[in-house]
Amino acid sequence: MSVSSKIQDVFNEPGCSKNANKSAKDKKKGCTKALQPGGAAGGCAFDGAKIALQPFADVAHLVHGPIACEGNSWDNRGSASSGPTLWRTSFTTDMTEQDVVFGGEKKLFKACKEIIEKYDPPAIFVYQTCVPAMIGDDIGAVCKAASQKFGKPVIPVNVPGFVGPKNLGNKLAGEALLDYVIGTVEPEYTTPYDINIIGEFNLAGEFWQVKPLLDELGIRILSCISGDGRYNEVASSHRARATMMVCSKAMINVARKMEERYGIPFFEGSFYGIEDTSDSLKELARLLIERGADPELMDRVNALCEREEKRAYAAIAKLKPRVQGKKVLLITGGVKSWSVVAALMEAGFEMVGTSVKKSTREDKERIKELMGQDAHLIEDMKPRDMYKMLRDARADIMLSGGRSQFVALKATMPWLDINQERHQCYMGYVGMVNLVKEIDRTLSNPVWKKVRKPAPWAKVGDSWQERALAQIAQEQAELAADPAKAEEVRRAKAVCMCKGVTLGAIEDAIRGGAATTEAVKEKTAASGGCGACAVRIQEILDQGAIVGQPTQQINVAAE
């Protein structure tokens, strides 16, 4: 299958609820955001494929392309391996001008030979990048020839960066596993307790906070795709009885197609948060029992969950006096926000900035989406606005993804990373206790008081914080005095971050007759990317009466 038809196939993912909600036209466009030149910040498809597959620890990962793709990026993943280190060895064909002119296929073949001779891995994954794709290097043919010649699986992963963003790369990586790897090896033995975990990358080794629990229950991880994974495990993963898809929909195509081909049922679960961990363990047990495991498994799972929950809450209760009443501003869509919220509230933290109440499932969904949207917003935020936001929210600490790190720190605000770049382990029961401890450690650090002290030459009222606030106040005053300008600013606020659609454009669309979210999407291209702003659009619709005026009237007023 060519890359383009593969991409179409991947986009047509019935297992994805976001996809199922899209119109036929949107479905065809797929989940690829139309990237904005000069306004994009994410990785490419190749990056995504590498993230998804590189944690296979015993495989040689060979990047076919010029030095940029691998030389600028290698050994930058926080996954952990319990054994082989080959995944951290970097291999690239380092294409030169000569290769670009004459073609890189021979070099790629020779590279496979060198790697097998020197490192003897169970398999090589060959990643296609933009330049060889442009000059027509057929990595499929080279991999086939190399597999035959050397008697080793050499797997083509066809992911030139320019075909799309990271999440597409995740899926294309999954397709490579489905096409060439899964089902090619039979496991030595099977048990009714064999499971696959998909989409778990064992960052900082945090999955090992959960694995002992599975071991205790006698549940065997036949294959983890791909954290601490091994080639032969994933190759024989078609014999598992159940699949847990962790957290993200990044590799939903793998889970669904394995269900289709091998009858392995899957569910989407999470090991972040105390309740979520229990829920996931119970769901795993339920699926296994359905497929023939002894029903007593559920009793043991229930007992284990009860025991671990008790221990976790007891540990959190001990920390309670230290953190009670401290205010946390949580901005993330990455980690399952709701799980974190529940654990933090249990510890006595107060959540600010978002209206978080323990209530219905829809509320939870809404909070998640709102937080996802805010995480987007914060990337564009100026430090002084962030400082003001934290001040206005009277927050003591901000939890967010790595991207806002430097902005938060420059605003001398306590900050903790709770997305994927972190080095701390927050998974499982013990992970939530770790999170509370980390927040306490950050909050109780005297460093914040020290770094906020004014310099000896500073004049009263002249610190950057005070100047920032004054500046913001002045700008607001100017806007208050100039309604036309204020309206312009109000309308210019971006609602859809992916496509850069403003509030004004959405209001115009509504005024133009769009009465549903769908109609607004159709008219403005909003919500065509991550979909997180659909909630906002609904809110704007719900407000009914439009506050602002159409653009033309403003222009007239301004004149």
Place this chain on the structure above:
Amino acid sequence: MAIVTHSRKSAAVNPLKMSQPIGAALAFMGLRGCMPLLHGSQGCTSFGLVLFVRHFKEAIPMQTTAMSEVATVLGGFENVEQAVLNIVNRTKPEIIGIASTGVTETKGDDVEGFIRLIRQRHPELKDFPLVYVSTPDFTGAFQDGWEKAVTNLVRELVRKPENAARKDMKAVNVLPGSHLTPGDIEELRTIIEDFGLEPTFLPDIGQSLDGHIPDDFTPTTIGGVGVEEVAAMGNAGWTIAVGAQMRAAAEAMQEKTGVPYRLFEKLCGLEAGDELIAFLTEISGRPAPTKYRRQRGQLIDAMLDGHFHIGGRKLAIGAEPDMLYDIGSLLHDMGAQIEAAVTTTQSPVLEKLETQEVVIGDLEDLETLAKERACDLLVTHAHGRQAAERLKIPFHRMGIPTFDRIGAAHEVSVGYRGARDLIFKIANLIIAHREANAHVTPDTWRYPWGELAGAEENGAAIATPVTH
């Protein structure tokens, strides 16, 4: 005097090299209010961005033309135009530096033509500084990208002086190579200012990537040399170029403005420091301040104290040519033998290095040579960490990227003081490694001539008989 060889492998293993476009991007980051823009797929930018964020521990301004497959095939004019307009509207930069990548060079996009067309179509950008540099990923290395970017910045931004006779003899241009850290640039600035001179650095990452808390926050670079200051560089009395990579830029400056240049291939160590101080004394007409006389003494003392530890060490060093020559020479002067030297790209300084052979290759080559030749000191960037672990030898991290330690921006090696501190650091590393790993026991010396096979298994190899 070394011979330069190429590693002849099809698979580069554990690259030492990084690509040209991000070298160019880093150079652009030394300009104030700048947004570097890579013309390529978004991954081209994102990998570089992550690399710099991990090295500098700072937010890094870097944008992409986000070329899709279709745009690549059809040509990237619209993407470049849109990117420039978006950046101008969103981030209000003072300058945009554009570097091409492997993708757009393979297609053959005529970016200079694109820029002309953009200026035509958008008259408001007629005089807006848009500096382009061609940096295909499949040729050269990081240092080459930096070199080309700085050369083009000189060609495009520096004004021809109206009256060559009205030179400002106090003004000195400094063109630092990519091997200098923001800390190095600060040190150099201090030294030059102490002679009553007024240096302008192009690029000046000492002001933009030094990790300061700025007064004013912008999404572009915070600090760095301003476009107007660069334009005025043609009035300076002298240009100081640091590293052989900066010869092209210095010559471009001379050609355009008549400002003569002096190239310093090295700035680390006693001789290099002497040459710099002598030159500054000469052009400023001032005697060397007492401070430097004392610092010179301190460096000599450090060399005497340090030679016990560094002398006789077998050095394996992997770095881009100018850093290799600078730091390799310092350690050679301290008595280390350069047994394994690996670099990324061609340079006239390579054959001057005091060793047999310099390999243009990767970290696998360095590791293999280090093992064969029993090296006991490793100097390279942070990607050497896996090799160091396997080789079990002391490892000094130097260069970009240094992602697993903090403070990389403030490491200093230039001048007397920089060399002094570097010697202390490396010597201390060797001492700590020896203390942790070498324990002398009666068995250490039981078979001093190695006549018994298997002596190593008895533990004799744990301690090196040559202890300092």
